[in-house]
Amino acid sequence: MSKAEKTKQHIIEKTATLFNTKGYISTSLSDITQATGLTKGSIYGNFENKDEVAIEVYKYNAGLLGKTLSRSFGGEFPTSLDKLHAFVDFYRKNxxxxxxxxGCPIMNAATEADDSFPALKNQVKKSFEQWMSKISSAIVEGQKKGEINSNVNAEQFASLFIMLIEGGILLSKTMGDQSFLNNALDRITSMIDHELNILPS
Structure with a gap:
């Protein structure tokens, strides 16, 4: 990496939690300089404006989450049902x-991604599309292998899983009570075992 690339990466990494905690719109340039130890000139020497920093930080935060979730759909899990359970277990353990x-960087950004920040809204949309694609692909793979009920709609279940998880995270974070997320994960587990599984337990 060049010196400029290292500086940009330093700014992104040092402000990742800041943006996700304080908000992509509410975080100020002063917050960024304080977190990075750099001057405003250094920030603007590497990014066109604060919005560009926010977009790159969002990509970084969403990318970290995406890489971790991708492990749930990796080859070490023998069946598609195992992959879906691993996906749920990620949230139970982490x-x-x-x-x-x-909290969830995708959900946090989504609450801010209105018409006042269309560039962020577009990135969040892409993240949700990628997330739904991974889940629905695992379901379709299971249907082809005869592991998952061929009559279910993969995209509908994928979107429902995401809605339950994001809602569970939102309520748990707001109420300071993990049980809301656990309830959502229990419901997803039940759907995997009793609605998707070709041989319900």
Whole structure:
């Protein structure tokens, strides 16, 4: 990496939790300089404006989450049902980490991604599309292998899983009570075992 690339990466990494906690719109240039230890000139020497920093930080935060979730759909899990259960287990095991870093970066950005910040809204849309694609692809793969009910709509279940998880995270974070997320994850597990599984337990 060049010196300029290292500086940009330093800015992104040092402000990742800041943006996710304080907000992509509310975070100020002064907040960025304080978090990075750099001057405003250094920030503007590497980014056109604060919005560009926010977009790159969002991509970084969403990318970290995406890489971690992708492991759930990796080859080490023998069946598609195992992959879906691993996806749910990620949230059971990592909710403290997610919450301590400000919550789900996709959901946080989505609450801000209105018409006042269309560039961020577009990035959030892409993230949700990628997330739904991974889940629905696992379901379709299971249908082809005869592991998952061929009559279910993969995209509908994928979107429902995301809605339940995001809603569970939102309520748990707001109420300070993990049980809301656990209830959502329990419901998803039940759907995997009793609605998707070709041989319900």
């Amino acid at each position: 909710w403290k980490f997610v919450f301590s870093n400000g």
